Amino acid sequence: MKAVAESRAGAVRPEPRRGGPLRIVWAVVSRFWLVPVVVAAWEAAARAAASIDFPPPSAIVLRMRELWLSGPPTRLFLSDDAIADLLPGLGRMFAGWLLASLVGVVAGIALGRAATAAHYVEPLIHFARAVPPPMLITLFVLLFRSSTQTQLAVIVFGVIWPVLLNSMDGARSVERGYLDTAAVFGLGRRERLLRIVLPAAAPKIFAGLRLSLSLALILMVISELVGSTDGIGYELLQAQRGFDSPGVWATILLLGLLGYVLNAVFVLVERRVLSWHVRGTRTT
């Protein structure tokens, strides 16, 4: 057979070059050079303004350290505050996001493959999705009483829609050729769902999961602004009530950093899981 000739002629694409240390340094610099410039400008502007409510970033960072990173090294320097206030909130956020993701993916794929059911259910979904989740806090307080349950409910209700709709769309638009092939080779229902529909829909599902993750952070904070006793939102409220303006800024900065890190980690995982998709669509 002539496979040797063919494999030489076709396809073997050069792997992306792994750079030396210099190349990596250059990559980081060219990507992030604007950050220190903005921070320096901010510092200069804040010092010139000399307002208590507009502290320079250096003061904000000091405040952040004081608030959350003044603990002993054995606890990764996390202060009591960080452990008591930040972790429960983040725990609720992840719990809510995971629960919403699980329900969203399962329900989305089921609805995506069942056209008739989706036909009836979809208007309801679009109605529910249109209700702003923060407005539901009062309702959930009535329903659940407990603040943890209320916060979880707000997060789940707020973040489930992108996952659900994207999973539906992904499961619905599976290439017909894939399904024909699965049918011809006699794959059973279960296999067809798990080995064909799920991976085929995965790129869209991941897009939904990513959107939901950033929404989960927002809803976590909002859910902690009402009737909460811990969490980043609660801390923000406390700082504002105590006229601790560096504390307010510190909390906002922390949220920004959290959002950035969460997204970066998610993208890393996504590239790993969907490498066939990422690498397959980048070229050609």
Add this chain to the structure above:
Amino acid sequence: MLKVVNLAHAYGDQQVLAGIDLSVGDGELVSVVGPSGCGKSTLLRSIAGLIKPSHGQVLINGVPVEQTPDDLAVVFQDYSRSLFPWLSAAGNVALPLRRKGMSRRARREAALAALDQVGLAGSADKYPFEMSGGMQQRVAIARALAYRPALLLMDEPFASVDAQTREDLEDLVLAVRANHNMSILLITHDIDESVYVGDRVVVLTRSPATVTESLTVDLPSPRDQIATRELEAFVRLRSEIGRLVRGRPDLVGEQ
């Protein structure tokens, strides 16, 4: 092996197939050739049980096809829509073997053996996007081989690859058939190809399609890309089929 009796199909008002009769004997390779858009793919989808034809019957070993039959495999034209991009070559070949109750290891071994047969022994762990079109279609053929079907359907399997690869793949199909003694129905719009690979060529008319003619290909085996195509018998058959496919009025009238 395969018997198609008075098969007709319409999409809504549009009649695509108007009563097709054809058969494929045990170990026979039948090419079906017809003008573009004449319903060749609809015919194949009916045989594979992917659509339910409006009229007529498909029998495999005397048993009517209701859903997709067990010992049937298909190689589709568009490998990019039939190979699963999230599975490696070996993974793609091994997936259908799950229903045969084979262990993970047995599936992998069968997949490697099939890939070896199509000349892809070294590419088992490559993903479709890392392979050329011809290699991907070889994987699709390996998948069909590993499945060990009694009947192999091929829907314009070489229409999406370049000419050189196409010739290689035609010879691959002939080699496969010599080794496995399976019945093959190959659908194509390429007249040369239908003659080159076929034991028999079935010619369809324009849509709504019927069978115009069934011609026995009386050419020596093994066939050779250059020598076979030079034979007077090859040239004559090709011309005859060409006229049938183009549907020259005087010739259609003779039917």
